[in-house]
Amino acid sequence: MHELVEGLFKKKFSNEILDELADSAVIKFLPSKKSYLCFTTDSYTVNPLFFPGGDIGKLAICGTINDLAVMGVKPLFISAGFIIEEGLDYEILAKITQSMAEVVAQEGVKVVTGDVKVVEKNSADKLFINTSGIGIGDRRVNLSKKEIVPGDKVIINGPIGEHGLAVLAARGDFDFQTEIISDCAPLTDLIQKIINLRKSPSKSAAIPGIKFMRDPTRGGLATTLNELVDGMDFGVSIYEKDIPIKEEVNAACELLGFDSLYMANEGRVVVVLAEGDAEPVLETMRNHPLGKGSQIIGEIIKEPKEKVIMKTKIGGSRIIDMLVGDQLPRIC
C-alpha cells in the first residue's frame, strides 16, 4: 500500500524539485531584497471525501493556495502529507491525487515534498491531508489592518455558503437534495489582478488601496468579519440585502436551521479597501470568472468598535457574533 501510494504521488506531482526525493525539497529561488516569504498550513478532514464541485484533494490544494493568495503573495511551493486508513481503495486515492495534480498544474504551483502514513483500520476516517504552502511576496504590497479607517468598503467576490451546503448535502445526514455545488476554487489569479491594478501606469498610485483580504472558510463570512474587527479601533456594518446568496442556499439553510453567514466558503475572498478604490476593484473582480458575483457588502464604521452589525432587509440591525466552536464539523 505504502509503496503504491508513494509511487502514485511521485508520478502525479512530478517536478524537478520533488523528483530529487531528498528529506527536504531544495528550492533555489532567486531572492531579492524586496521579497519575503509567506508560510501556511492546514489539515483537511472533510467528510465525505467527494462532494459536488470537488473532493478533499482539490480542497487541500485550493485551501492552502488561498491562504497564501489572500496575503497578496504568489503561492509557489506546496507540501502534501497524507494520513491514510488501511484498506482505503487505491482508486479513491488515485482520483483524489488527480484532482490535486490538476489544480497544481493549472495554478503553476509545485508539490515539492510529501509524506505518507498508513494507519490501521479505524485509526483514521479514510483519509486526512495536510498541505503546507510557501509563497513569495512583494514587499511593496503592504496589506495592513492598521490602515483601515471608517468609510472603507467591504467586498466579497460571490455568493456565500455554497461549499458548506454542498458538503452537508453530500454527507447525507439531512434529508434534502440540492443542486448546489461547492465554490471551491483557487483565488490567486483574481487576487493578483486586483493587486496589480496598483502597477498600472494609468491609475493613481493609491489604487487599489487594499488593506485586508481573507478567505471566509471555516465559520464563514461572519467569522471572518469578526476576526477583521477583533482588537481594532473600528467595527463593520454589512447590508443583508447586498450579501450575495443563491436562493437555493438560503432556502436550504432556513429549512435546516443554519445561518448562511457561518457557512464555509472555499472560493470566496473578503476584501477591505479605501472607498474611492472600491469601484475600479469591483469592476476588475466582476470581469474575472471567479468574481462575476462580486458585491460591496458593507463598510467600516467608527462605532461600535470590534462589532459586526448587520442592517437587515426589514430595516433593523443585529449584532453578528463569533460562533463558539464549529457550526458544522469536518466541512473542510
Place this chain on the structure above:
Amino acid sequence: MHELVEGLFKKKFSNEILDELADSAVIKFLPSKKSYLCFTTDSYTVNPLFFPGGDIGKLAICGTINDLAVMGVKPLFISAGFIIEEGLDYEILAKITQSMAEVVAQEGVKVVTGDVKVVEKNSADKLFINTSGIGIGDRRVNLSKKEIVPGDKVIINGPIGEHGLAVLAARGDFDFQTEIISDCAPLTDLIQKIINLRKSPSKSAAIPGIKFMRDPTRGGLATTLNELVDGMDFGVSIYEKDIPIKEEVNAACELLGFDSLYMANEGRVVVVLAEGDAEPVLETMRNHPLGKGSQIIGEIIKEPKEKVIMKTKIGGSRIIDMLVGDQLPRIC
C-alpha cells in the same frame, strides 16, 4: 475544545511572527544570493502518544528539524497541524504542546503557523500532528550523492534501534520490559558543527568532504543505506562488528524476531564522506553530546552496485535488502 486548544498553542508557541495570526505567516528574512530554501513535511501518528524518552510532540519537532538538518541547512520555521479526536484529554494536549515548545525554544526555531482540526470520536486515534519546516541553507555547502566514490566512509553518530524499541515496549503489545529510551533528539547542532569544520582556517578546504547525510528513521539504517545506493554507480559495505547497538536492544530484537537494522531511530544521522576526512569529523562528532557513540560503520564499494552488503561478525557477508512496507507501523 477548539478554542481551548488554539489558546494553548498561541500561548506555548508565541513569537512575533505567529502572534500576527494571519492566514499565513509573514517571514521577512534577509535573503542573500548564496542562500536557498529547504522545505519538508511529515505527519506523526506514533502510537502510543507517550514513550520513554519522548512523546508525539517532541518527535514531531525533532523529526522535521532533522529532515532539514541533514540537508546541511539550519531549520528556522515550523508549521504545526493538529488533528485531534474529540474527547482527548486537554492535559495530554498541554503536555505534548509543552514538549514541542521546549525543543522549539532550545533549538531557536519558531512555530510560525498552525491549524487545529477536531474530528469526531473514533474518526482518528487520539492525535496526529503534521509539522512542515523551512530551513535556509548556504549554497557553499553542497551535499551531493554524485560526488560519492568507492573508499568513502560511512559514519553513524550512535547506537541503533532505540526509538523503535522504546515505542514498541511502550505500546505493550509484547510481553517484555526494557529500560531502553528513545534516541529522539534534534541534530542541528551536531551537524552544523561537522559542516562548519570546512570553514576553519586551520583545516584544508576539502574538509569535511561530506557528501550525504540522512536520518535513519522509518525503516532504520538498512533502509537509509538502500536509499543511498539506489540508482547509483556504487554499493555500500558495512561491518556488523562496528555498528553500535546496545546489548539490551540486540537482545530484545532477537527475542521478538525483529532486525535492529530496520528499527527506527530519531536522533541518528548517517554521514558519507571522503576517507581522508573521516577522522577529524569523527572526532568532532564524538566531542558532541549527541555523537559520543559515533563509529565508522562501513565504506562505499565499487561492486556490487546498488547493494548493501554486511560483513557479519562470523566472517560471512549478506545482502541487506529494502523491506517492503513497514516492519512496524506507527513508530513515528
